[in-house]
Amino acid sequence: RDISSETELCFPQLNTSCVKPKRPLSDTVLIYMILSFISLLTVALNLLVIISISHFKQLHTPTNSLILSLAVSDFFVGFLLFFQSMFIDGCWYIGDLMCVLYCCIDYITISSSVGNMILISTDRYVAICDPLHYSIRVTQKRVQVCVCLCWIWSLFYCIVFLKDNLKQPGQYNSCVGECVIIFNKSERVADVILIFILPITVIVVLYMRVFVVAVSQARAMRSHITTVTVQGSRKVTAKKSELKAARTLGVVVGVFIICFCPYYCVSLADQETLFNASSAAFVLCLFYFNSCLNPLIYASFYPWFRKCTKVIVTLQILKSGSSDTNIL
Template identity: 90%
Template sequence: MEETELCFPQLNTSCVKPKRPLSDTVLIYMILSFISLLTAALNLLVIISISHFKQLHTPTNSLILSLAVSDFFVGFLLLFQSMLIDGCWYIGDFMCVLCWCIDYIITFSAVGNMTLISIDRYVAICDPLHYSIRVTQKRVQVCVCLCWICSLFCFIVFFKDNLKQPGQYNSCVGECVIMVSLSEQVVGFFIYFILPITVIVVLYMRVFVVAVSQARAMRSHITTVTVQGSRKVTAKKSEVKAARTLGVVVGVFIICFCPYYCVSLADQENLFNASSAAYVICLYYFNSCLNPLIYASFYPWFRKCTKVIVTLQILKSGSSDTNIL
């Protein structure tokens, strides 16, 4: 008989390592490490760009910055998640709860940031005359802070039992298990998925309709469009482009998150095998790596900022005043 391999051979209560070919384990480690480092590096470029260059200090970019911060932490979180590839958790029960804490907080804050981005684009496109009055830098910063605080508060409420005694639900040493009741899962599912996704889709449908009408007006050399009855406003091409770009970000977000949330309340053992479940989780995390790539594809300022940062021109005096738009 093949000898059973334990996570902690010196302990009789240790978990048993699942059997997996060494080549598969090495390949998974390499892929996850690459995605983790790429995610952290790309989002760090976004964080530095928006934080450093004064021209990028706008309400919309403040929301993008908050989203980049949550995506940046996802990159580091993947390094810890890779420990579970061989089925063992080696760094203790407290770190297990802490990693779950970071996971849920950054995930829920990302959902909140996506909702705020949708609201921002809705006001910018559908009510441009009042945008500068309603959406100010201070108000956006307050909303971002509330988003992160609410994520932390909800985590504490949902995981209070796990925080009291970390590891109490582990069946063996080397396991990382967090227990959430079905009622709490249902409440969280509606608060953090159904409600925000509904708001996002409804707002972006409205934004899409208005953006299309503005694009047609601009192609017809019409400089004004009617918004809210008889009010006339100037069509802003940059706002429409920003709405389209962030629309792609939101669309990719929904595509990446839907499979994970759709099975979160279901019996995953009956729906998925280990491989398909891994793909769903990887897609869930890979969204954090895609966002900066979307910015690089649609935003010239991001490509220019990246060049300034990589060539270390950012270290020069007065680089924050560089014209990158």
């Protein structure tokens, strides 16, 4: 039997076209369905977070501004998964320039997610460890400036790392229909240090400090719960809400570390030997699935998110004055 007759090209009309890898149709359909489901769910859930925090005035707080920024980056990750589905049959159909732009947006969203995690951890650190000065140090304007700087840094990071690819898109492609971005060993190491090791170290150190202080505050509240005045009870309630926010965002950070660890550990190693089809799919799915999990965590821990979702889904948000709705 002639093997060449069974070969399927990405672009049959071109002799320089890449060859489609052979994969059972059932596997292709299953992977496509899973990716499409994760993508749609990620986009929909993060869009709910973005609309909720942007629309309802009660949610215009410094902490929620950071959650909003994280939701924006997660939304773009979900959107990029639509393009990731193109790789299922091993072909890239929309050109070399779109390949570089796709990778650039991917880098921007990932690095901004990491930056947002650092800002969230810092916010909780100040709120729990220095509550008396929190409202002075962490203002809405300062948070907005920090968020803008985070996204500017992400754009700068993308331009620096992809400058050669941006100058000449498709220079590493061996055939038409590939989307290849190559980094040397030193660039991969720098990427892992800047986007994973250093941020994770900062985040873990801050949250260890937050955890120690939160435990001591919880004990103090339990021991003095019977001797509080009305003003004191308000302070206790405020402290409880801060502790709950710290716990919720701590879960977000923990999930983030679990999802990002395998990807960056593998990127430091030899990809040729460690990446077979199944392990690559698992690592990448786990990496991208983090963006879908964040709003699910908010839904589990934050009653305001569930209330906002109900108002949005039932279209009550279209009523005049809906932005003043009491959802806390």
